[in-house]
Amino acid sequence: MRRFSYSRPATLDEACHSAEHTRFLAGGTNLIDLMKSDVERPAHVADLKALGMHHIDEQPDGGLRLGALATNADTAAHPLVADRYPLLASAILAGASPQIRNVATNGGNLNQRTRCHYFYDPDMPCNKRSPGTGCSARGGRNRIMAILGTSDACIATFPSDMCVALAALKATVNLTGPEGERSVPIRDYHRLPGETPWRDNILRPGEIVTSIDLPPASFGPHHTYLKIRDRLSFAFAIVSAAIGLQIEDGIIRHGRIALGGVGTKPWCVPAAEALLEGKPPSHSLFRDVAERLLQGAMPDRDNAAKLRLAPRVIERALWQASAGTPQSQTDKTIR
């Protein structure tokens, strides 16, 4: 690791006004790894852990506010999360390992970088790491890369499980920066790579995620997080689906769907969700929804299997959510 200077700001204001070439440190499970790989080379690291922001609080509207510095493990185990947002708890527990979840934070999860092999290898061209050098993943070994939201400049998958559930839950991200506070819907937080793949999200210089708001829960037992990966545990998604359905008298009133492993950001298609409204669960409906979600998918050299796998994951997850039998993250059998 290259040498860097280190500080521990005492206030959010002090942190927001950090010098250029500062990286903010929360849990560090991704940042320190990237610094060891020489992908991240900050001159200065500002450690945010003295800023509090680790609480999980009920909101007046019945929703929940998750502190940006609450750990993934504490968030998944919190009684209000486990009881009201089991979809989120399930997605968190489907990701990383217990040791990582004990350290990694909610804000850090939003801001983690892709696990694209080429991004991680400073000897290879990569537009996300070194703008203008080209994309090695295009035409390269790209079995894990995205098929949706890609551009000529970048096909890197956004790796989070937690953010996929947050997108299905329509969470809101609260930010504080040098110019003040603002709130952004999670679905608008991450960016498509386009011509500027080095910008993963809409954060402005000095801006810090302070908390994540969850709207009041409405899915009851009708949710699931179904994740397919190369091993049964401790691996990133090849395809995942987070689904929540509001069902009354056998009719789907509203459905929320987000996909992981296939997109350059958590993948949501409102038009696909709208297809569900007012209809009973059926094979033809779920096939149409899957088709709409994957419209425009563009595989590259090695990842066409995702095109065949994704509809099956989506349809199976829709049946799990309809039946109120969410995928267990312990018993790995997919029912």
Add this chain to the structure above:
Amino acid sequence: MNDVSADIPCRLQINGKTYAADLPPSVTLLDLLRERLDLTGTKKGCDRGQCGACTVLVAGKRVKSCLVLAVSIPDAEVTTIEGLSPNGQLHPMQQAFIEADAFQCGYCTPGQIMSAVALLAEGHTHSREEIREFMSGNLCRCGAYNGIVDAIEQVVAQQNRNHTGEAA
């Protein structure tokens, strides 16, 4: 602005003893333990948070010490494999690993044991599947996984017997 060469005061409680020194901020907890304190029971495997060989407890919670900057956890209580048996008496989990043949080469074992000790406290030990899932952050390239799960189940059974005994 901060001097890049500036060391940062670091103060930790490691296995019950106070450690205090000024450290470069780039020193990980793992390197502090192994290179500066000769606590070499904690192993460096991948150094990337993937293998779990460097697992220690920080404030009672299991973490991968290769991904933690030593200066970023001021005054934290750290427990390493050396801290499990302060008087030379093996921890029940260490004893169970021996009895269940839960290792072959032994390199991953300190991390496995620290992770298993934390797992007991977390309570995710209701089935072999649950134990496997919640031990997934510790890799064993010899493939001693069945023995590891046996060892953990053995300690869980001992604890349950002890609790039943206390209740009676």
